[in-house]
Amino acid sequence: MTPVLKNSLAASLFALIAASPAFADNPVPEGTELAEDQSYTYWLLDAIKSMDPQINTDVEGSDVLRSLFEGLYNENGTGELVPGVALEHTVSDDQKTYTFTLRDDAQWSNGDPVTAQDFVYSWKRLADPATASEYAWYLELMQIENAAEIIAGDMSVDELGVTAVDDRTLEVRITTPLPYFPQMLVHASTFPVHQATIEEHGDNWTRAENLVGNGAYVLDEHILGERVEMSKSDTYWDAENVIFTDLTALTINDVNQGLTRYLAGELDRVDIPAGQYPRLEEEYPEQANSVPYNCSYIYMLNVGESGPEELKDVNVRKALSYAIDRDIIVERILQGGQPPSYNWTHTAVAGFERPEIEYANWTQEERIEKAKELLAEAGYGPDNPLELTLQYNTSEDHKKIAVAAQQMLRQIGVNITLANYEWKVHTDRMQNQEFDMARYAWCGDYNEASTYLDLLASYSGHNNGEFFNDEYDQVMKESKTAEDPLPMYQQAETILAEEMPIIPIYHYAKVFMLNEDIKGWPLENVNQTWYAKDLYRVAE
Structure with a gap:
């Protein structure tokens, strides 16, 4: 040894x-x-x-x-x-x-x-x-x-x-x-x-x-x-x-109530509700914090056998992703320093560099036009709207984002029904593939890109959307023995952008009062x- x-x-x-x-x-x-x-x-x-x-x-x-x-x-x-x-x-x-x-x-x-x-x-x-x-x-x-x-x-x-x-x-x-x-x-x-x-x-x-x-x-x-x-x-x-x-540790399902109890002196730490960081940072500069956090927020799509037939069409999946305006979500709803995301791995992860992802460089107007075009090719539009359900776990912030996504998707001919479940039911339904689209977030188990990318491989225990792709699996397996795995990580991200089994929304910042x-x-x-x-x- x-x-x-x-x-x-x-x-x-x-x-x-x-x-x-x-x-x-x-x-x-x-x-x-x-x-x-x-x-x-x-x-x-x-x-x-x-x-x-x-x-x-x-x-x-x-x-x-x-x-x-x-x-x-x-x-x-x-x-x-x-x-x-x-x-x-x-x-x-x-x-x-x-x-x-x-x-x-x-x-x-x-x-x-x-x-x-x-x-x-x-x-x-x-x-x-x-x-x-x-x-x-x-x-x-x-x-x-x-x-x-x-x-x-x-x-x-x-x-x-x-x-x-x-x-x-x-x-x-x-x-x-x-x-x-x-x-x-x-x-x-x-x-x-x-x-x-x-x-x-x-x-x-x-x-x-x-x-x-x-x-x-x-x-x-x-x-x-x-x-x-x-x-x-x-x-x-x-x-x-x-x-x-x-x-x-006190369980308080409403983050706004949590903030109220924090300001009343009942808590020493609480997350900041969406949109309130600018005000709180000004009023409580020694207590309000926003720092990069190794987590990514997405909508996972059920592309497996039990998922809706519509989501098996890659054009539909891309249209859904393109239609969501990340800038509005992070700048108008969250307002806590979260960067918009067009890929899975958090850009703050050590040693990771995001590959060139084409739609990330488009204007939102260009994304909307492309989304309408792809949806039309799939046979959907204002006269034949696509009907899907988006589920999320109980949180005022998740609700605000879901409502915004619902409105954004309506403009390309997609009718979204929102479904709210408490955490255990939400996760159980995801594990059993009982969803169309579902709010999901992944926090890195360690500070390296594989903690994200392995999750969407067929061998993952958390690949709830059942995205099974042989090329993706092979790339991730090859990354394990590569002297420099970065090119393979970038290739994996490129496959995700081409296949769109998930809709990236934003990369986290930890926004909290302490x-x-x-x-x-x-x-x-x-x-x-x-x-x-x-x-x-x-x-x-």
Whole structure:
């Protein structure tokens, strides 16, 4: 085994990790006066569907899970990797075997030591078809040995390429070198879970009275759709440097109500409703924030067998996309610094350059004329309107965008019926292909373009629109072994623009209010991956 530091492909990642101390420093700068109250209350739009790292699929759920559990690595305020349960790793000369050295002071909240076997158990559980995890495919993206065969039910989970060499040494075998492999380990699906607790309580193991985690906080209460209460764990390896003592996440489906409660002092953080950032930034310059955020907002089209026949025509799909005026959406509705998008991958993703996409350079008038022309070729127009349903999850912002899209599409002869569903129903319907068009957003699991582009491959567990394209699949497979994958990523984006299985709307900015007493927020991390253990409240 060759230390990573000597390995050209992974040296930079190792350097980031190796430069970080094995034991975290206190996040509070010297001389800072801390507030006596170190509680933190923040807003959630939707209910947390699951506290199980291998089952959760939501960004907000991951925010909670990063407090209750800890994976091999974490991210710092600029998105660089820092030690979590793993202190460091080495990689073999062929780039296919990673060996992680785990810290010896990591504990579960019941006092049990966290061992390499915990990761082996958890990753096998993620791959096991019996778990029915929507994120099982993530192990395939990580190129873990035998993951695809296990997920397909063709091989035993015991054949997964993860081994506990001893309590403090975890070996992971991948089939294809991935320079960004360590970055993928911050995703919640890779977090360890406590085997004995799951075996004792079954599906009830995530209840507050049962859950055993290894994070900086423990779960005190979870009332679905109402609140999540957490408190500082005294068994966490770096507990002495964790400042917040209590965390409360409140589910408030109306972001405007959330803002009202924030301004009343009931919340320390809330997203800013569409259109209100300019006013709030002027009135509360120390609290209103808008920073690039590694997520993209789209309308996914159901082009699979269960989808409407009309959407199987690429001309129809292109017409729908061309008719939507992104500038109006970002400049008049959102007004939070979000850039309009004509492609899938967020342009702020590290190392990514958007290819030349023809319709992105047209005027909106040119797009409208082309949309009418394509729709007419498909047999639709004012005298024979196309009828489709657009569904979205409960949110005033999503509603505003959907209403605008409805009006924009009407001008080319498309009648859109809007359908609003609460989050769980919305996502269940998408997973079951029970939709025509659906509001969708994807937040990168790591800061690299493949986190977007793999999602629309046939092997993806989130390709809900069932876009299956052999050329696209081949390009993405070739990208895994390319010395420079950028040209293949650009080719994949070009295919998406030609086939239009999704309608890009905008790339996210994180637009939110944060109590100016709260410090340590990772504004420079494009993933906006935040850890409550790194935050603190200063005295007024």
